[in-house]
Amino acid sequence: MASGMSSADYIQHHLTNLTYGNHPVNGWSFAESGQQAAEMGFMAINVDSMAWSIGLGAFFIWLFSRVAKKATTGVPSGTQNFIEMIIEFVDDNVKSVFHHKNAIIAPMALTIFVWVFLMNLMDLIPVDWIPALAAASGIHFMKIVPSTDLNVTLGMSLAVFVLIIFYSIKQKGIMGFLAELSLQPLGKWALPFNLFLELVGLIAKPISLALRLFGNMYAGEMIFILIALLPFWAQWLLSVPWALFHILIITLQAFIFMVLTIVYLAMAHDHH
């Protein structure tokens, strides 16, 4: 905990993104507080979330494509073995849920699983290390866990949502899709009721997908921040058990995001 800061300020500081945007008074600039970032409205970008997100995604592609390029069909080396394990794990999950032919699903599931896992993994880096480094080099805010930014989780779930709509229409036709939305579960005489029910169900998919990941990671991060408020000699008593437990959560959340994506897309392909 940085000195000369109240606990509330400390928590507030750790939960504020580094935002660059069009401020009504200051013009295009970095926001100097959460207040200013809010005033920027939609025309702003969370630079830290974006940088870490893209950096981790690039790391994923770099690592996997490097192994893929050198992949041997003989006895695999350590890294290749590890990567193959992940690939087979994802492939098994896709094959057990998704029974149609679609070349996008499996690579997308892999991307989601590894990328979300890496983003969540940033949560295990002690909360003050990188923000302190950033502060030392003149950057006021630095949130290093992209999945604690609702923009990031919602961005991914909306991309999945677009795919759900796209494949629903592609597989069933526009009329088939509309029929699915309006003629069940109660038949054509309860059409408005059906439509309302199905639309809520449809929209709940991306929202729940994004909020589940965001909520879990945000809460986890918050607990790490609260633990960091303790005296330094007492922190390990709580932070170590919580970090160990959190390893389970970050993996589980990445897995859930992946599996639900596959399930939703399988549902989009299935005819009812």
Add this chain to the structure above:
Amino acid sequence: MNMNMTILGQIISFIIFVYLCMKFVWPPLTAALAERQKKIAEGLDAADKAARELEDAQQSVEAALQESKAQAATLIEQANKRASQIVDEAKDTAQAEADRIKAAAAADVEQEVNRAKEALRAQVATLVVAGAEKILGASIDVNNHQELVDKLAAEL
């Protein structure tokens, strides 16, 4: 918590990373996995085939062994039969030879006996003549009394 353009940034990065994964990560790795799976399956097949071939070879070896054993037994039997046949033949020949020799010897003996009998007869005739001369005190003209002498000799 502000909603802002980060959401668009994340959507764009998501699309790009999924595309890169589809292009450079997934196909080569799954291809390598499938290839290895094929190789392992082929290896197992080959091992199975080799085991089967080994079994076949063992069976044919066993069969060949049996056959040669049977052949050897036949040969030995034939040889034994032939040997006893030869021995029998030799026995027969020897017996025949012995019989022949015996018969020849018997004939010889008979001949000798006859010859001795003849000689004895001749000598008896002479002795009879000499005896008679002595008894009669006169010589007996052999020519005159030839018939008589012969009769005597024949009666002996």
